[in-house]
Amino acid sequence: MPHADSPASFLDAPTGFRSWLLTHDHKRIGILYAIAITAFFFVGGAAAVLIRTELATPQGDVLTADGYNEAFTVHGVVMVWFFLIPSIPSVLGNILLPLMLGARDLAFPRLNLASWYLYALGGIFTIACLIAGGADTGWTFYTPFSTLFSNSNVLLVVVGVFIVGFSSILTGLNFIVTIHSLRAPGMHWFRMPLFAWTMYATSLVMILATPVLSMTLVLIGLERVFGVGIFDPSLGGDPLLFQHLFWFYSHPAVYIMVLPAMGVVSEIIPCFVRKRIFGYRFMIYSIMAIAIVGFFVWGHHMFVSGQSMYAGIVFSLLSFVVAIPSAIKVFNWTATLYKGSISFEAPMLYALGFVGLFLLGGLTGLFLAATALDVHLTDTYFVVAHFHYIMVGGAVMAYMGGIHFWWPKVTGRLYPEAWARFAAILMFFGFNFTFLPQFVLGFLGMPRRYHAYDPEFGLLNAFSSGGAAVLATAYLLPLGYLSWSLFYGARSPANPWAASGLEWQTSSPPPTHNFLETPRVDGGPYEYSPSQAEAEAEAEAEASA
Amino acid sequence: MSRAISPAEPFDDIEQQSGAATFGMWVFLATEVLFFGVLFAAYAYCRVQDPQGFVLASRHTDLLLGGIESVILLLSAAAAAWATALLRRDENRASANLLWGAAGLGALFMALHLYEYWKDYGEGLVPGLRFTYTGLHAQTVERFYALYYAMTLVHLLHLLIGIVLLAFYAREVRRQRIGAAYATPVMCVALYWDFVDMVWIFLFPMLYLLDRS
Secondary structure (H helix, E strand, O other), X not given: OOOOOOOOEXXXXXXXXXXXXXXXOHHHHHHHHHHHHHHHHHHHHHHHXXXXXXXXXXXOOOOOHHHHHHHHHHHHHHHHHHHHHHHHHHHHHHHHHHHHHOOOOOXXXXXHHHHHHHHHXXXXXXHHHHHOOOOOXXXXXXXXXXXXXXXXXXXXXXXXHHHHHHHHHHHHHHHHHHHHHOOOOOOOHHHOOHHHHHHHHXXXXXXXXXXXXXXXXXXXXXXXXXXXXXXXXXXXXXHHHHHHHXXXXXXXXXXXXXXXXXXXXXXXXXXXXXXXXXXXXXXXXXXXXXXXXXXXOHHHHOOOOOOOHHHHHHHHHHHHHHHHHHHHXXXXXXXXXXXXXXXXXXXXXXXXXXXXHHHHHHHHHHHHHOHHHHHHHOOEHHHXXXXXXXXXXXXXXXXXXXXXXXXXXHHOEOOOHHHHHHHHHHHHHHHHHHHHHHHHHHHHOOEOOOOOOOHHHHHHHHHHHHHHHHHHHHHHHHHHHHHHHHHHOOEOOOOOOOOOOHHXXXXXXXXXXXXOOOOOOOOOOOOOOOOHHHHHHHHHHHHHO | OOOOOOOOOOOOOHHHHHHHHHHHHHHHHHHHHHHHHHHHHHHHHHHHHOHHHHHHHHOOOOHHHHHHHHHHHHHHHHHHHHHXXXXXXXXXXXXXXXXXXXXXXXXXXXXHHHHHHHHHHHHOEEOOOEEOOOOOOHHHHHHHHHHHHHHHHHHHHHHHHHHHHHHHHHHHHHOOOOOHHHOHHHHHHHHHHXXXXXXXXXXXXXXXXXXXX
């Protein structure tokens, strides 16, 4: 039912295409991102369908070897830079960060819009590369292949990724300044929701890691166009230098993808357990520890590259160290469940799915952090399965959970709960059917990046491809029912989940300036029953009795 | 203080806006450090592999021109910083002149550096376009110049942006569109400009001086 007394929402006024494409409203920009990112998700997904179709049988029959290389390059590039990295920060972060802090907008609204246009421009270059025939270097652009040997359109996609990098740098900059300067009165650092903290940590990684990728791509461009030898061994260059620079960005980039996911889950779980998050401060310390230690583990991608043994040992140790804060977070989410009144709405199903899949992905990461075992597992499907558990099982599950959790807030409509639960469960099973067999395949020695393989791997690959079909269906479902709910879904009240957090105190959808008057904050986040006040009153009553 | 200025969305007051803008520039400069950091790291990595080649190569750079350029850029940086201080004291005219001066010195630096490029081209020291050096450590010398061009071109691009910004704000300050009431934009540009100059302070010894004698 529409609220007669609620103010005009940001969706209603002003109207027209111009008002959207030139908007400074962080919520509208978030929606622009959501549309663009969804489109890229299905481009990357289409490439995944090609890959899994090819791998359904041992013979290379659907794609040529070159075509297969191009398919997995598109899949990697699009999914990493055009979906995963911007997904939660640019969509949910953009929409929610000012709401959670009690601000009217991000600190630099025009810069925010510019970030979206940079994203779109980078996307155009990448699509242009696809249309021109694609690139075949893999998403890592390893030299000297990318600079000397590849005859595909490497330069176009490199320019695309270079541009989209600035989109993420500027988004990070905007978030950091917003968190520092636009918190509502009373919103201390240690009263911020964990989602805001993960946005802070992610932004730090974005501004400090992404420029390294940008400049490395510039060097690739110089080497490819002018034939100068920085990375090319035949000209006296060193390909290892490229790997160091690339992974200095790309390992922290993993945390750009997964830290926001942790933030989303930390908001969802307390709400559907009706309890405060367990170990709030330790959650913050571990978020920051992950962001910082994550900068010093890149060498674990290079154990077999010929880097020195001592470097290998140090990187191995540090990689074990970075697992500790991640483990603390898993323990804390689990401890939050203890004695809670748990209900299993769709966002909670996604969040629980995240915790389980992230746990598996994280633990198999320790296998790979052990240098001796890594020599056996490098470039096998074990690695592919490991990072998909983190990226897809972790980050995508959390993104879906977040989309469902805040859908009523942003759109003002309720989504069909039964369908959503069905899709969440289907996604979980589809995901495991796809990637669990790949752990086994990798351990048996199946190498990645080949379009044909030994027939002994046939059965498990058939399982994996079947699972991918289920997973694809599960991804299409929300596209259907969420779009349906935009037009036919029941109107949502301001706070359908009875959740804490400033974003739920304003109307759904919020007015353009978020709050009619700047909110005041006089307590911590996650004020669920028993809230701090109730608990104190109870203790007092017991003491007096 | 001159007339009051209303803050831009989403700020409550001009102090908050000023603080956020300044902090934003610092965050941006942190990004820039990492951006240039790649080049410094690549330089160090390559130099360690063949230090002699790097020494040989650096002897082909023009020490005198490089030295003059360094002085010019330091003067320019000082002018930009001074312009900010003057603007805060409501001395728009002097401030605008200094900003013009900073931009002009920046342009002079660029001109001298382009002249160095032209000389390199004549000597056949431009990898990819005209590289004719065939003496000892030829491969390393080419690599040195590849890095030299990557570093100085990225630096020149930053200078160009800085010069445009300085000239733009010189005009704004002269026309009284910016004053003591809100000097933050000029200060942010000066911050950026001083950072770009500082990059040169590292580039100069690395490319021209180290072990040269």
